[in-house]
Amino acid sequence: MNTWQELTVRVNREAEEAVSDLLIETGSQGVAIADTADYLGKENLFGEIVPDVVQSEQVAITAYYPDTVDLAVVKEALFAGLEAMRLRGLELGEVMVSNQDLAEEDWADNWKKYFEPARITHDLTIVPSWTDYEGSSGEKLIKLDPGMAFGTGTHPTTKMSLFALEQVLRGGETVIDVGTGSGVLSIASSLLGAKEIFAYDLDDVAVRVAQENIELNSGMGNIQVTTGDLLKGVDIQADVIVANILADILIHLTDDAYRLLKDDGYLIMSGIISEKLDMVLEVAYSTGFFLETHMIQGEWNALVFKKTDDMSGVMGG
Secondary structure, three states: OOOEEEEEEEEHHHHHHHHHHHHHHOOOOEEEEEEHHHOOHHHHHHOOOOOOOOOEEEEEEEEEEEEEOOOOHHHHHHHHHHHHHHOOOOOOOOOOOEEEEEEEHHHHHHHHHHHOEEEOOEEEEEOOOOOOOOOOOOOOOEEEEOOOOOOOOOOOHHHHHHHHHHHHOOOOOOOEEEOOOOOOHHHHEEEEEEEEEEEOOOOHHHHHHHHHHHOOOOOOOOOEEOOOOOOOOOOEEEEEEEEEEOOOHHOOOOOHHHEEEEEEEEEEEEEEHHHHHHHHHHHHHHOOOOEEEEEEEEOEEEEEEOOOOOOOOOOOO
C-alpha cells in the first residue's frame, strides 16, 4: 500500500466528537482535528509567537483511509450519519466535505502537527513525545505518543477526567484505570501521587500503546497495564476507579466498581453524552453511589461518585 485517502469534514465544533466517531466507524484508521480555538490564549501558556488565526465555530476533522477502501461508499455512509445527527438535533452548521490522496509516508506523520503541548489542569500538561518542551517549575508533564488511533488527551472527556483525578488524589492511593487507551489517566495518577495504578483495556493494541507511553515517562514503575474486560475478574481493593468510556459501557461496571472500592472511595466516570446522562446516574444511584461532582463541557459530562455512608459533601447531602 503506497497511498492513503484523506477525507476532511468541516462541521460546527459541538459536533466534533460525534463526527470523529462516525468517521472511525466508516473505516478510518485515524483522525486529526484542526480547531482555531486551539490558538486562544496560547501565547500566555507557552510564550510562543503564533500566527494570526481567524476564529471560527467550525472545526476540520481529517480522516485517513487505506487506498483499498471505496470512498464513494464511505461518503454515502457519512452523509447518512450526518443526516441522522441533524434529526437528533445536533447543530452541524454548513457541512463541507473534501478528499485527496496522500502518500503513506506523509500520512504517518501528518497528524502530528495537530498535537502540541497543552496545559490541561493547574498542574498537568500533556506533551507530545517528539517535542522538547520542558515546562515551568511545578508543572507535571505527561509525555504522550498516542498513535493515530488513540486520543491525545485533549478531548473534553479526558480533560474532565484529569480534573477529577486532580480533585480526589491526595497521595498514596490505589487507582484502577478502566479502558486505559493511551494510558494518559494512569500516568496522570502517578504524577498526582497515587501509590499504585492498575490499568486495563480490552484492546491488545491499546495495552501496547499505553505501555509504550508509560515507558516514555520516568518513575512510572507503579503502573501495571494489562488486557481486561472492564472489571471482570479483578479483586484489587482501590481508593479511586476512573473510567473514560462510552455511557453504554460504563453502566456495566458500576456493580464491580462498588465491590472493589474501599469505603469513602471514588468512582470517576466520563465519556457521557448528555442524552445518556440520566441512564448513567440511575444505574450508579441504584448501585449505592452518591454523586459528589458533576462536570459539563459542551455535550459531554463527567461524574465523580463516592462510596460512603456519610452524606455530607455529596450532592443532596
